[in-house]
Amino acid sequence: MAPRTACFLVIGNxxxxxRTQDANIRVxxxxxxxxxxxxxxxxxxxxIAEHIISTVNDCRARFDLLFTxxxxxxxxxxxxxxxxxxxxxxxxxCHEDSFRQLEALFPAGEFNKARQRMAWLPEGATPxxxxxxxxxxxxxGNVHVMAGVPRIFQAMVAWLMPRxxxxxxxxxxxxxxxxxxxxxxxxxxxxxxxNFPMLDLGSYPFEDGKKRGVxxxxxxxxxxxxAYAGSALKALLHDLGFTPLxxxxxxxxxx
Amino acid sequence: MAPRTACFLVIGNxxxxxRTQDANIRVxxxxxxxxxxxxxxxxxxxxIAEHIISTVNDCRARFDLLFTxxxxxxxxxxxxxxxxxxxxxxxxxCHEDSFRQLEALFPAGEFNKARQRMAWLPEGATPxxxxxxxxxxxxxGNVHVMAGVPRIFQAMVAWLMPRxxxxxxxxxxxxxxxxxxxxxxxxxxxxxxxNFPMLDLGSYPFEDGKKRGVxxxxxxxxxxxxAYAGSALKALLHDLGFTPLxxxxxxxxxx
Numbered sequence: 131m132a133p134r135t136a137c138f139l140v141i142g143n144x145x146x147x148x149r150t151q152d153a154n155i156r157v158x159x160x161x162x163x164x165x166x167x168x169x170x171x172x173x174x175x176x177x178i179a180e181h182i183i184s185t186v187n188d189c190r191a192r193f194d195l196l197f198t199x200x201x202x203x204x205x206x207x208x209x210x211x212x213x214x215x216x217x218x219x220x221x222x223x224c225h226e227d228s229f230r231q232l233e234a235l236f237p238a239g240e241f242n243k244a245r246q247r248m249a250w251l252p253e254g255a256t257p258x259x260x261x262x263x264x265x266x267x268x269x270x271g272n273v274h275v276m277a278g279v280p281r282i283f284q285a286m287v288a289w290l291m292p293r294x295x296x297x298x299x300x301x302x303x304x305x306x307x308x309x310x311x312x313x314x315x316x317x318x319x320x321x322x323x324x325n326f327p328m329l330d331l332g333s334y335p336f337e338d339g340k341k342r343g344v345x346x347x348x349x350x351x352x353x354x355x356x357a358y359a360g361s362a363l364k365a366l367l368h369d370l371g372f373t374p375l376x377x378x379x380x381x382x383x384x385x
Numbered sequence: 386m387a388p389r390t391a392c393f394l395v396i397g398n399x400x401x402x403x404r405t406q407d408a409n410i411r412v413x414x415x416x417x418x419x420x421x422x423x424x425x426x427x428x429x430x431x432x433i434a435e436h437i438i439s440t441v442n443d444c445r446a447r448f449d450l451l452f453t454x455x456x457x458x459x460x461x462x463x464x465x466x467x468x469x470x471x472x473x474x475x476x477x478x479c480h481e482d483s484f485r486q487l488e489a490l491f492p493a494g495e496f497n498k499a500r501q502r503m504a505w506l507p508e509g510a511t512p513x514x515x516x517x518x519x520x521x522x523x524x525x526g527n528v529h530v531m532a533g534v535p536r537i538f539q540a541m542v543a544w545l546m547p548r549x550x551x552x553x554x555x556x557x558x559x560x561x562x563x564x565x566x567x568x569x570x571x572x573x574x575x576x577x578x579x580n581f582p583m584l585d586l587g588s589y590p591f592e593d594g595k596k597r598g599v600x601x602x603x604x605x606x607x608x609x610x611x612a613y614a615g616s617a618l619k620a621l622l623h624d625l626g627f628t629p630l631x632x633x634x635x636x637x638x639x640x
Contacts, residue, residue: 140427143585143587143604144587144589145410145411145414145427146414146423146424146425146426146427147414147418147424147555147604148410148411148412148413148414148415148417148418148424149589149602149633150411150589151411152407152410152411155400155403155407155429156400156403156405156406156407157403158403159400159401159402159403160403162403163402163403168401169401169402169403170401170430170431171401171428171429171430171431172395172400172401172427172428172429173426173427173428173429174410174426174427174428175425175426176425176426177585177587203567203568203571203588203590204567204568204571205567205570205571205574205575205588206571206574206575206578206586207578207585207586207587207588236568240568240569242568242571242572243572244567244568244571244572244575245568245571247571248568279590281592300402312458312459312460312499313458313459313491313495313497313499313500313503314495315460316458316459316460316461316497316499316500316502317497317498317499319460319461320460320461320499323461323462330398330432330462331461331462332398332399332432332462333458333460333462334399334404334405335458335534337536347399347404349398349402378404
């Protein structure tokens, strides 16, 4: 079973303007790990139709799966469904089931044109259900279109994941020590990486209150190799005179 | 004065694996706003040399400025400097000043080969200073290479911003109300957007504890138009029977 690859397209001016802190990338990455699907790239792009259309077409061709978030509400800047339809060269059509479900949710007179617009999906799309809101996510081919609001996004991801074909599961081994610096272990880590070319070995400096240290992580699709590499990482820390601790450090920061 | 455009390339397997929550996108976006530079795209990509090189070349051509984070430490997966050199088709060279500064920081015997490697920058690069660490950021042409660790990234951004040519400042006007839904105001918001084609108008649902509502934001480089559009947003909320409140809501989430 081969690993499957994915790309995540975050559609939203509010991330690019710094107004909003992204909360969805990590949620999707972790959910995909659990299905043996590897997130290979994330792009954050503005609500500009040509940009969305060309990026959808570029990324759905290059990766096994493409996920998007944002732009599926009732307002003028919610253009994701129309852009995906354009990318697939199919018309937007009123999805009858979605229309009736939406209609039932609003009091008489409040299911206005803007809200009806949410039931228009690209022809051939199937809805992504969620327990939180009326926002109509959908799947079309290998493209999965979801809401940007984190709570709705999470509900859609939870519904979708068990329905995706799984890839080979990714396994990892993590060890860390306090007081060590990356420069102390870089050469020995390179040697271990050369012994395990099929794995990704990474080192990550972290801060835990006033204490600092480095975490070492081996990741890959060959569980036996990951276990061997984990032992080598533990031995590296020990041989340099530090106490190896298993797992992730309490607070970690980026390398 | 025209707005300037920027792209941010986050180089890091640890974001794509979900191990680490990104903290740098918003920091850079807000700092750039302060200089009249518009963040147009963010890409998160893995530590794969060909991918980094082609993305650097694609993005430095398409945007006025390209910023990168991650991959400038002393370990085997720190390949950003080499990739940027390759993208510009220049050799990596030992940067004498950086070498001496690094050398002075480490006790005798600890300035090993892995650490010396950090002083190798693409020919023609100038260092980005920071007050926090030894990590050697640099600028080459319109590309600015920074550390991934948030505290070091922030120090580099703070040093760099006043040194970048400013663009036209972006201004914004924000109004919000509780208890309103996007679907209540979508059609009227579209009409306002049509009156101000030079501005970006956005609507953002938010949750503040158990209360919810919608925030409306007008953004653009024409301060007078932004002020007019702001008045129109306030009137829209008022005319629908809600109390317009100025600014951003206490907690906001993505649309």
